[in-house]
Amino acid sequence: MAAGKNWGYRVNEFRAREVDLRVDRRRDLYRFDENYDRYHGFSSKKEVFRVREREIMEKEVVIGDYGRRDDKRGGYCDREREPGELSSGSESNGVELRFHDKEISSVEDEVGLPLAKRRKIYPVVSVHTLPIKLDRDNFMLCLNESALEESKSVLTSSPPLGQIEEGELVSAPNISASRWADEVEVSRDEDISKKKKSNLSSNRETLIYELPEFTKECSEKARSRSSDSNRSGTSRAGSVSECEYHENVVEESGHIEIDSGGEVGSDGSPEPVVLPKRSSNMLQGCRSVYDFERLNKIDEGTYGVVFKAKDKMTGEIVALKKVKMAKEREGFPLTALREINILLSLHHPSIVDVKEVVMGPDMDDIFMVMEYMEHDLKALMETKPQPFSQSEVKCLMLQLLEGVNHLHENWVIHRDLKTSNILLNNRGELKICDFGLSRQYGSPLKPYTQLVVTLWYRAPELLLGAKQYSTAIDMWSLGCIMAELLTKEPLFNGKTDVDQLDKICRTLGTPTEETWPGFTKLPGAKVKFVKHHCDQLRKKFRATSFIGSPIISEVGYDLLRKLLNYDPEKRITAKDALNHEWFREVPLPKSKDFMPTFPDLHAQARRERRVMKSPDPLEEQRRRELQQGELGTGGLFS
Numbered sequence: 116m117a118a119g120k121n122w123g124y125r126v127n128e129f130r131a132r133e134v135d136l137r138v139d140r141r142r143d144l145y146r147f148d149e150n151y152d153r154y155h156g157f158s159s160k161k162e163v164f165r166v167r168e169r170e171i172m173e174k175e176v177v178i179g180d181y182g183r184r185d186d187k188r189g190g191y192c193d194r195e196r197e198p199g200e201l202s203s204g205s206e207s208n209g210v211e212l213r214f215h216d217k218e219i220s221s222v223e224d225e226v227g228l229p230l231a232k233r234r235k236i237y238p239v240v241s242v243h244t245l246p247i248k249l250d251r252d253n254f255m256l257c258l259n260e261s262a263l264e265e266s267k268s269v270l271t272s273s274p275p276l277g278q279i280e281e282g283e284l285v286s287a288p289n290i291s292a293s294r295w296a297d298e299v300e301v302s303r304d305e306d307i308s309k310k311k312k313s314n315l316s317s318n319r320e321t322l323i324y325e326l327p328e329f330t331k332e333c334s335e336k337a338r339s340r341s342s343d344s345n346r347s348g349t350s351r352a353g354s355v356s357e358c359e360y361h362e363n364v365v366e367e368s369g370h371i372e373i374d375s376g377g378e379v380g381s382d383g384s385p386e387p388v389v390l391p392k393r394s395s396n397m398l399q400g401c402r403s404v405y406d407f408e409r410l411n412k413i414d415e416g417t418y419g420v421v422f423k424a425k426d427k428m429t430g431e432i433v434a435l436k437k438v439k440m441a442k443e444r445e446g447f448p449l450t451a452l453r454e455i456n457i458l459l460s461l462h463h464p465s466i467v468d469v470k471e472v473v474m475g476p477d478m479d480d481i482f483m484v485m486e487y488m489e490h491d492l493k494a495l496m497e498t499k500p501q502p503f504s505q506s507e508v509k510c511l512m513l514q515l516l517e518g519v520n521h522l523h524e525n526w527v528i529h530r531d532l533k534t535s536n537i538l539l540n541n542r543g544e545l546k547i548c549d550f551g552l553s554r555q556y557g558s559p560l561k562p563y564t565q566l567v568v569t570l571w572y573r574a575p576e577l578l579l580g581a582k583q584y585s586t587a588i589d590m591w592s593l594g595c596i597m598a599e600l601l602t603k604e605p606l607f608n609g610k611t612d613v614d615q616l617d618k619i620c621r622t623l624g625t626p627t628e629e630t631w632p633g634f635t636k637l638p639g640a641k642v643k644f645v646k647h648h649c650d651q652l653r654k655k656f657r658a659t660s661f662i663g664s665p666i667i668s669e670v671g672y673d674l675l676r677k678l679l680n681y682d683p684e685k686r687i688t689a690k691d692a693l694n695h696e697w698f699r700e701v702p703l704p705k706s707k708d709f710m711p712t713f714p715d716l717h718a719q720a721r722r723e724r725r726v727m728k729s730p731d732p733l734e735e736q737r738r739r740e741l742q743q744g745e746l747g748t749g750g751l752f753s
């Protein structure tokens with residue numbers, strides 16, 4: 116099937132209902148001009164919003180049958196659409212970030228289970244200017260034609276990679292469904308899922324959401340639908356029983372069972388999987404950014420502005436990252452989609468928690484709500500008079516390695532690890548943020564862009580134009596970060612790609628075929644390098660120092676050298692690094708509880724405070740990447 120125009124949904128792919136975050140609802144909601152007269156007299160815009168929202172909600176619970184649009188706002192195309200299938204984008208412009216709610220047919224599907232009982236809930240972020248669809252197998256979003264190439268790679272996350280037909284949904288392991296499952300939750304729900312398993316076909320699996328509040332919403336909708344059906348005189352049994360079913364499930368278990376389709380367990384039976392609890396918030400609909408009180412701007416990065424804010428409902432302090440849309444001619448930014456997808460799917464103490472996505476007044480005002488962290492390591496090191504001690508560095512490195520290990524075990528490469536993307540709170544907890552460049556990878560490796568990782572932390576294989584790279588690029592960045600934590604100075608602070616390579620070679624010696632087999636075949640290696648034979652790294656970190664230079668033991672130096680191994684094949688993995696002797700050697704890693712605390716300097720944006728601004732040639736390069744697609748330009752030296 117041709118990509119782009121007709122998305123190749125599989126038969127039965129979206130046969131049930133989904134939950135949408137509907138931004139076009141908001142568009143409707145914010146049409147002030149048309150509605151001005153009606154709402155004249157309200158004391159504030161907010162009040163108008165509330166009334167309009169209620170009206171629209173009421174309108175939306177009346178949802179039409181498959182293949183037909185329920186009301187005049189949208190208009191499905193003529194062909195029969197599978198339930199849950201998203202618009203190809205021809206009907207309207209702008210972003211549609213939706214939890215949409217369609218009826219469940221009362222017909223039975225191929226496994227003989229009434230569809231009304233085959234609950235499928237998944238958040239959808241769709242863009243009308245881009246054909247976009249949800250791969251519910253993967254809890255992932257796919258983009259338009261150009262992005263399709265990328266989404267194939269993004270989605271084909273586990274080896275072996277199969278052939279992907281254009282327009283076909285890629286059958287890849289579910290981020291949330293396989294390696295990402297929370298085992299405790301799974302075992303807790305084992306009984307329930309066993310009961311349900313018997314009803315499901317072998318190629319289906321069961322997802323379980325913890326979702327009590329949704330049930331309330333659902334039963335309200337059920338009531339609303341049932342009154343609607345009374346009005347229309349037609350039975351909407353499906354939708355009502357759908358909600359009743361939920362209530363039953365929740366009564367039984369406190370959980371809602373969701374059929375996601377896709378992976379099967381090793382024994383051929385469906386695997387029960389738990390999505391992170393925060394996903395449940397998504398199902399309640401998208402909150403407004405006005406539910407938060409803006410405190411101050413923290414930083415403005417390449418892709419978004421980050422604010423400190425207070426949740427008016429709970430009083431919780433959060434970070435709101437505004438997704439930058441302005442430069443996106445094609446719709447919802449790919450980087451933001453990746454970041455939202457990956458962060459919502461990952462759950463680890465060393466990875467920043469995205470709680471929900473909220474909307475601003477305009478369609479392109481989208482914010483990620485994250486747990487608030489008082490510091491990033493870059494800003495902290497710039498205000499701190501002394502470098503971190505060895506035991507503090509060990510504490511930080513252990514947490515960092517645990518986070519990176521979790522990413523790599525789940526087939527995600529971060530691709531932009533640097534001190535400003537590592538957050539620290541006053542409880543000594545470290546968290547990795549900024550997943551805008553991260554991606555899922557597969558094996559065998561496919562050609563990816565080299566235009567990743569901020570220059571100072573960029574691995575030599577990227578600098579030399581390698582088109583295939585792996586998790587080892589993150590490990591190189593960790594080597595640079597470890598050195599920086601010990602010295603408070605960036606290890607290789609090049610100004611250009613060539614300068615960066617030169618700085619690396621001067622410190623580590625120029626690589627050779629012996630130290631890095633295959634190095635001479637890389638596109639960038641055709642350039643003549645000055646030969647530096649001597650490894651100067653040790654001199655920067657003395658074993659014993661009377662002259663104030665940072666101290667690192669032989670064992671610590673061994674870890675650093677292994678992280679900075681030229682050969683990506685031999686570079687140490689996160690898992691091995693976690694088991695490195697350095698963490699067992701005295702001084703032992705400091706406990707998080709004993710990590711020093713620092714004043715929160717957020718009154719002034721972090722970036723403004725920064726003394727050493729890392730040159731970010733990537734901003735320009737990233738823009739080029741977005742325009743040119745994933746294959747990039749073929750190397751730095753081409």
Ligand SMILES: Nc1ncnc2c1ncn2[C@@H]1O[C@H](COP(=O)(O)OP(=O)(O)OP(=O)(O)O)[C@@H](O)[C@H]1O
Pocket residue numbers: 413414415416417418419420421434436467485486487488489490491535536538548549550551721
């Ligand atoms: N959850 C958070 N809590 C507190 N501060 C945060 C949080 N997330 C991000 N920040 C701050 O905002 C800065 C920029 O965030 P982030 O790196 O996610 O944005 P970006 O636009 O992708 O930036 P970059 O230009 O570095 O790629 C971070 O360096 C950090 O100082």
